[in-house]
Amino acid sequence: EDLHAALGAVLTKVCESTGWVVGQAWIPRPDGSCLECSPAWHSSVSGVKEFRKASQGFTFLPNLGLPGRAWTAKRPVWIPDITQADNSPQARFAQKAGLKAGMAMPILAADEVVAVIEFFGREPQPEDERLVRLVSAVAGQVGIVIQRRRIQAQFDRFFTLSGDLLCVAGFDGRLQRANPAWKKILGYTWEQLLARSYLDLVHPDDREGAAAEFERLKTGSTIVSYEFRARARDGSYRWIQWTATPAPNELVVYATGRDTTERKRAEQALRRSEEHYRELFNEAKAMQERLRELSSRILHAHEEERKRISRELHDEVGQALTAISVSLQVLKQKAAKVGKGLDTTVSETQRLLEQTMHNVHRFSYELRPAMLDDLGLVIALRWYIRAFAKRTGIKLNFRADSAVEQLAGEPKTVIYRVVQESLTNVYKYAAACRVEVIIRQTNDGIRVLVNGQFAVKSAPGKGTTIQALIPSRPQKR
Structure with a gap:
């Protein structure tokens, strides 16, 4: 009223x-x-x-x-x-x-x-x-x-306006009251809901667990969050997350259910997306490893070719030039007896041959210094830096930790080439008067610093630093 x-x-x-x-x-x-x-x-x-x-x-x-x-x-x-x-x-x-x-x-x-x-x-x-x-x-x-x-x-x-499923269910498993959201979400009228047990709406695979939870409610326990699939009137299933509280004196259960179907679909899509990107990441990682392996093989092949050419220049061409030089010396001695300036011509030819021999030896060393394999990285670099300083007139300071000698052959070659190419660029482009080369061991590995100071210093940089980090792993014996 x-x-x-x-x-x-x-x-x-x-x-x-x-x-x-x-x-x-x-x-x-x-x-x-x-x-x-x-x-x-x-x-x-x-x-x-x-x-x-x-x-x-x-x-x-x-x-x-x-x-x-x-x-x-x-x-x-x-x-x-x-x-x-x-x-x-x-x-x-x-x-x-x-x-x-x-x-x-x-x-x-x-x-x-x-x-x-x-x-x-x-x-x-x-x-x-x-x-x-x-x-x-x-x-x-x-x-x-x-x-x-x-x-x-x-x-x-x-009760009427709530977008969630609200209901009052008896301990006999039948609904006593339900709000309009049931029709909106699952499609059932109130009369259709009254005609069946709520367990009839549960997906067969979820029914056993839902029945066990309902028995717990009848003993006085409260359900904070429990999900199962509920069958809609059109035969489809919706995921519903339930919160329920029993009222034992009234022999009823008060429950609210939230439709989480879209959230479930989003979670599944996210999992599929994560799996897809994980597969892509693994493929990219594997490809990176293959590229690294291929690069290593190419570098190894390149260095082997350099070594072969270097040895041929040193052994075959060098020996041939040496033989020619000896022959010229003999010819020079004979020409001195003949006179008529022939000995002068031979001497000029001999000087040209000596210069050629020097260049051949230098080319051979720069291609692949034998002492890198025979005497180690530090000695090879020290020899190269000394020759570089003599040839270019640039003052160089070289420091290296002995730990670099524990590296495998390939990392040593990489360090040698980094220093070699860096110094070449310093000579060609930097117009530097002083260069410092530092090779030291850090927690991350072997760090290479090539620091060239310009004669005319730039305001922010005050020079150029070339840095390379090589992972340090003991050489396998």
Whole structure:
């Protein structure tokens, strides 16, 4: 029933039980600015129609008139004779209707005044405490009922408007109440849900686990989060995540379910994507390893070819040039006896041959110095740097840790080539007057620094640094 009908029933009951001849009710406006007259009223005498009509046109501000005072004070207000009241708009009309004593009683729900009921009698009367207590008790009960109905209305709105599945299920496994979200998500009407056990909606593969969870609920346990697949009316399945609390005294379970199907699909798509990218990463890593292996093979083949050419230049071409040089020396001695400047020509040819032999030896060393394989990296670099400094006039400072000799042959070759190419570029492009070459061991491996100081220093860099990091692994024996 609505509030006005309930207030009408209260007014009639109180008037009949206490002797009040007129009773009416006042309701606060939604904005709380004033009291308005409710349709609810009761009269057991005649001659009060004009009073009632005037009351319907009144509104009461806080502390104005009998209803306004009770509304503000939140407690009963008694007036022995309303016709003698100074601030009551009702006084003149009450006098015409023959009404005297009056009482206003607030009805509270959770400390909020939801209505004020007002009563009048025919005779002046001092405050009757027993009557006030009686009407206060009735008003208190009415307030409790109104508060309960408010709470129920709020629950019903929440139950109806919620986008999640809400339900009340009996311990027998059947639904007793379900909200409209069931139709929206699973497609079932309320009548269709009532006709079956909730376990009928569970995917066959999930049914055993769902039944076990329901048995746990019946023992008083609470489910914080549990997922299973529920069959929709169209035969498809939706993932539902449940939270449930039992009420053993009522033999029911209160449960909420959230549709997590899209989240599950997103998780599956993410897992597939992760697996795909993991496969791509592994393929890229394997390809990188293959490229590294291929690069190593190419470098090895390149170095072997350099070594072969270097040896041929040193052994075959070098030996041939040496033989020619010896022959020229013999020819020079014979030419000196003949005269006519022949010895001078031979001497010039011999100097040209010596220069050629020097260049052949230098080319042979730069292609692949034999001492790199025979005497080690440090000695080979020291010899190369000394020759470089002599040839270019650049001052060089060379430092190297002995740990580099523990490297395998290939890393040694890489370090040698880094230094060789770096110094070549320094000579060609840097116009440097001093170069520092440092090879040292760090926690990461062997670090190579080639630092050339410019004669004309640039503002930020003050030179050029070439750095290479070679992983250090002991040479396999």
